[in-house]
Amino acid sequence: MSGQSGDFIKDWQGLAQQSWDAWLRQVQAAPAAAAAPPAGNDALQRTLAGLRGCFDWMQGVAAAGASQPGADWQTLLRSWAGSANQPFTQAFSGIDSTAAQGFVQQWQAWLQSAQAGGFAMPSATNGPVPAFGLQREQLMEQQELAAAIQAAAQANARYMALIQRANAQGLERLQARLAQRDAASPPIESLKALYDLWVDAVEEAYAEVALSDEFRSAYGDMVNTQMRVRQLQQRQTGQWCRELGMPTRDEVSALGARLQQLRRELRERGGNDAAAEILALRREVATLKRELAALAAKPAAVVKPKPAAAAKPKPVAAAKPRPAAKRATATAKAPARSAARPSSTRPRKR
Amino acid sequence: MDTPLHLDPIRLMQEIGSFQRKLATGMNQLRGMREPGYANTPRELVYSEDKLKLWHMQGDRAPTAKTPTLIVYALVNTVWMTDLQPDRSLVRNLLAQGEDVYLIDWGYPDGADRWLTLDDYLNGYLDRCVDTVRERHGLDAINLLGICQGGVFSLCYSAMHPEKVKNLITMVTPVDLQTPDNMLSHWCRELDVDLFVDTLGNVPAGLMNWVYLTLKPLRLNQQKYLGVVDILDNPVELENFLRMERWIFDSPDQAGEAFRQFIKDFYQGNKLVKGGLVIGGRKIDLRELELPILNIYAEQDHLVPPDASRALGRRVGSTDYTELAFKGGHIGIYVSGRAQRDVPPAIHQWLRARD
Numbered sequence: 001m002s003g004q005s006g007d008f009i010k011d012w013q014g015l016a017q018q019s020w021d022a023w024l025r026q027v028q029a030a031p032a033a034a035a036a037p038p039a040g041n042d043a044l045q046r047t048l049a050g051l052r053g054c055f056d057w058m059q060g061v062a063a064a065g066a067s068q069p070g071a072d073w074q075t076l077l078r079s080w081a082g083s084a085n086q087p088f089t090q091a092f093s094g095i096d097s098t099a100a101q102g103f104v105q106q107w108q109a110w111l112q113s114a115q116a117g118g119f120a121m122p123s124a125t126n127g128p129v130p131a132f133g134l135q136r137e138q139l140m141e142q143q144e145l146a147a148a149i150q151a152a153a154q155a156n157a158r159y160m161a162l163i164q165r166a167n168a169q170g171l172e173r174l175q176a177r178l179a180q181r182d183a184a185s186p187p188i189e190s191l192k193a194l195y196d197l198w199v200d201a202v203e204e205a206y207a208e209v210a211l212s213d214e215f216r217s218a219y220g221d222m223v224n225t226q227m228r229v230r231q232l233q234q235r236q237t238g239q240w241c242r243e244l245g246m247p248t249r250d251e252v253s254a255l256g257a258r259l260q261q262l263r264r265e266l267r268e269r270g271g272n273d274a275a276a277e278i279l280a281l282r283r284e285v286a287t288l289k290r291e292l293a294a295l296a297a298k299p300a301a302v303v304k305p306k307p308a309a310a311a312k313p314k315p316v317a318a319a320k321p322r323p324a325a326k327r328a329t330a331t332a333k334a335p336a337r338s339a340a341r342p343s344s345t346r347p348r349k350r
Numbered sequence: 351m352d353t354p355l356h357l358d359p360i361r362l363m364q365e366i367g368s369f370q371r372k373l374a375t376g377m378n379q380l381r382g383m384r385e386p387g388y389a390n391t392p393r394e395l396v397y398s399e400d401k402l403k404l405w406h407m408q409g410d411r412a413p414t415a416k417t418p419t420l421i422v423y424a425l426v427n428t429v430w431m432t433d434l435q436p437d438r439s440l441v442r443n444l445l446a447q448g449e450d451v452y453l454i455d456w457g458y459p460d461g462a463d464r465w466l467t468l469d470d471y472l473n474g475y476l477d478r479c480v481d482t483v484r485e486r487h488g489l490d491a492i493n494l495l496g497i498c499q500g501g502v503f504s505l506c507y508s509a510m511h512p513e514k515v516k517n518l519i520t521m522v523t524p525v526d527l528q529t530p531d532n533m534l535s536h537w538c539r540e541l542d543v544d545l546f547v548d549t550l551g552n553v554p555a556g557l558m559n560w561v562y563l564t565l566k567p568l569r570l571n572q573q574k575y576l577g578v579v580d581i582l583d584n585p586v587e588l589e590n591f592l593r594m595e596r597w598i599f600d601s602p603d604q605a606g607e608a609f610r611q612f613i614k615d616f617y618q619g620n621k622l623v624k625g626g627l628v629i630g631g632r633k634i635d636l637r638e639l640e641l642p643i644l645n646i647y648a649e650q651d652h653l654v655p656p657d658a659s660r661a662l663g664r665r666v667g668s669t670d671y672t673e674l675a676f677k678g679g680h681i682g683i684y685v686s687g688r689a690q691r692d693v694p695p696a697i698h699q700w701l702r703a704r705d
Contacts, residue, residue: 073355178354187356190365192576194355199568206567211536220540227542227549234549253464253551260465267474282485290488 057195077175145232152225159222166209170202177201369579376582383585386593388430389439397482401457404479406486407433409445416705417516418483418492419444421453422476422507424499425608426558427601429455431684432497435593438685443694449701452483458602464551466605468612469630472507480507480514491516493701498522498654498680502616505662506627508641509634517704519644519697522680524654525636526661528620533565534653535617543613553604565652594685623661636662642670644700646693651680672700 128147131139174197178188188194209215238248397404421441423429432453433441444451454476459466483492491514496504501523508515527535547553563570581587611629621627627634643666647659656675663671674696676683683689 073353076355181354185354188354189356189358189361191357191362192365194357195576196573199573203566203568207533210533211531216536216539219537220542224540224542224545227545231545231549249551252461256461257465260470264470264474279481279485283488286485286488 057198073178074175077171077178141232141236145229145236148225148229148232152222152229155218155221155225159218162209162215162218163206166202166206169205169209170198173201173205174198372579372582376579376588379582379585379588383589383592385596386435386589388593388597389433389435389442391433391439391442391445396452396486397479399475399478401459401463402475402479403455403457404482405453405455407441407445407451407453409442409451411448413445413450414448415450415701417489417701418450418452418487419495419519419701420480420483420492421451422494422496422500422504423454423456424497425456425471425602425604426499428597429453431597431681434597434685435590438590438690440684440689440694443690444697447694447698449698450487452479454479456602459552459605460603461551463605465607467607467630468506468615471605471608472503473510473630473632476503476507477511477514480511484514489516490514493517493519495519495521495697496523498524499612502622505622505636505639506629506634509636509639510629510632512638512641515641517642517644517701518639519646519700520659520662521646522648522651522654522659522683523645523662524616524658525665526620526623526658527617528623529655529657529661531655532658534561537561538613538617541613541618543610543618547606547610550606552606553609555601555603558604559599559601562653594681623665636665637667639666640668642672642704643668644672644674644697646674646676646683646696648676648678648680648683650678650682653680670704 128140128143131143177197181187188197234249238250241248392408393405394408395403396406421429421432423432433439436442441451441453456475480492480494484490494504494508494515494517496502496519498521501520502525504515504518504520505523505525508518524532529535550557578588578591581591615621615627619626622634622636625635643662645659645662647654647656649656651659660673663673674693676689676693678686678688683693
């Protein structure tokens with residue numbers, strides 16, 4: 001790449017970006033003639049998100065080359081993955097869902113809605129301030145929440161720093177692997193090949209970081225501090241609900257717990273005798289059914305006067321038990337494939 | 351030039367162009383596709399309770415096995431991985447071998463299930479399913495085939511109700527949950543699970559999926575989708591891909607109390623190995639398991655490392671213990687071509703010798 005014109009690459013980069021944007025618009029807008037896809041949209045969205053990540057990656061590599069024409073490959077890689085560009089971190093933060101939404105987005109959304117209702121967030125910078133008077137409890141809880149949010153933000157920063165460390169170590173591994181390639185190794189000629197090498201390197205580095213004691217501690221802190229914030233939010237929301245005469249989460253939970261306990265006790269008290277009786281009856285019915293089936297399998301005996309001439313059903317040959325090889329590794333032949341049959345419908349969830 | 355990178359701008363432009371052309375063409379395939387269904391092997395509902403359904407799976411021919419086998423799946427994801435599509439179905443292949451197969455669909459827990467404990471799941475739901483199958487066949491004991499967390503459940507159940515289980519098969523089942531390579535276990539070791547469950551109630555499926563994706567963030571969230579570009583013009587492959595995506599993300603929430611107990615006792619306490627496990631007031635000791643056990647694990651399993659599964663062999667009291675190593679991953683053991691070829695016949699042969 002070093003011998004090429006930087007202007008050309010910049011032009012290409014712009015063109016590629018325009019091309020992607022145009023393509024994305026085309027994909028997102030359903031054609032008039034075609035109905036919108038009824039399902040699979042989640043897969044489509046995820047596919048696009050993942051592909052966009054790959055595209056950004058490729059563009060980043062090309063941009064690094066464009067910004068430093070003539071630079072050697074190691075400089076190029078360092079430039080691409082410099083402090084302003086954390087491709088692994090970006091890929092990581094791209095994994096999201098409502099249930100696992102990032103902490104910052106969650107508490108900001110909550111704070112906005114709370115502020116709309118007249119809630120003022122106290123500062124936690126200088127520690128809690130003793131409160132008194134009619135608003136004492138609310139003020140103390142608000143301060144507690146502010147401190148919890150601050151603790152969670154710090155824990156989140158610590159966690160993200162480890163993700164960035166995995167990013168940096170991944171790049172170092174990639175560089176080392178590229179440097180180790182000898183003259184006999186085929187050169188990397190495509191972005192896809194380079195991308196795959198980068199993924200291998202970063203995943204390895206990430207796995208090491210993720211299995212470290214430091215990560216374990218940071219992960220625990222991140223989750224625990226987030227939960228603490230949510231718990232305090234729930235407590236405040238519960239208070240508002242109580243003041244409005246609405247059922248709270250705690251009340252609903254307590255009812256659920258009592259109901260489940262009642263169900264267990266009912267089963268224990270009344271279920272055992274009845275269950276034993278039902279079990280005995282069902283076994284009897286099952287035995288009778290088998291006897292009936294055996295009788296039904298001998299129609300010839302009824303039609304023909306000579307029972308001896310009637311065809312008897314052959315008993316299924318019992319498989320000869322094989323001695324079990326303790327801790328043996330089993331091998332097997334291919335099974336007979338059953339033909340596909342019309343599908344039965346299964347009710348969708350929820 | 352002594353450089354490992356030969357990235358020619360014109361070639362790169364062609365590569366990007368080709369990538370985008372494939373996408374544009376393939377999107378027409380994607381647009382018209384309906385959500386792929388699972389294999390939907392014919393089945394009869396034989397028992398239901400709350401969200402749970404017990405299905406009796408129907409094969410093309412009558413079973414030859416005298417003892418039915420009940421598949422016990424994990425609470426995470428759904429049991430339909432075992433019956434994903436007609437040509438990738440553990441259930442169909444077992445039926446074709448002559449096995450009589452039942453399976454439990456745990457359903458999708460909601461707020462009403464928040465207080466279900468492991469005792470409710472094992473000595474309640476699972477026990478009643480086992481009784482139903484026993485009654486239908488007039489048998490004292492049946493076979494259990496436990497998968498992943500369902501394998502842990504099956505081990506615990508067999509220890510608590512040895513008279514009701516004839517043979518036990520565990521697939522990709524963690525026993526030692528603190529092997530050094532177990533990332534999930536490592537992450538939740540310092541989790542305040544009481545605070546976690548008290549705050550969340552049921553654990554959302556989306557959160558569980560996020561955790562699984564972050565085990566291998568680039569491979570599972572990015573690189574995997576790059577490969578889709580190459581199959582966009584292949585309707586069959588594309589449908590297979592979308593079906594798997596559906597299965598991965600169409601997953602149930604976790605009942606809060608059961609989750610709390612599972613994390614505490616198994617991931618944090620590692621009590622299957624260290625001892626001290628009690629469910630519903632009953633002590634569980636793997637050394638008391640004397641029934642025949644077939645333990646199948648996947649050599650490239652990133653969720654349940656092989657060592658986590660192999661630990662079973664050193665801890666059970668059974669003298670009839672067999673291990674089967676499968677060359678593949680946690681999911682490939684059900685859906686890969688090799689799995690269809692190797693796993694069901696191995697299970698069948700092992701069961702037939704003990705039927």
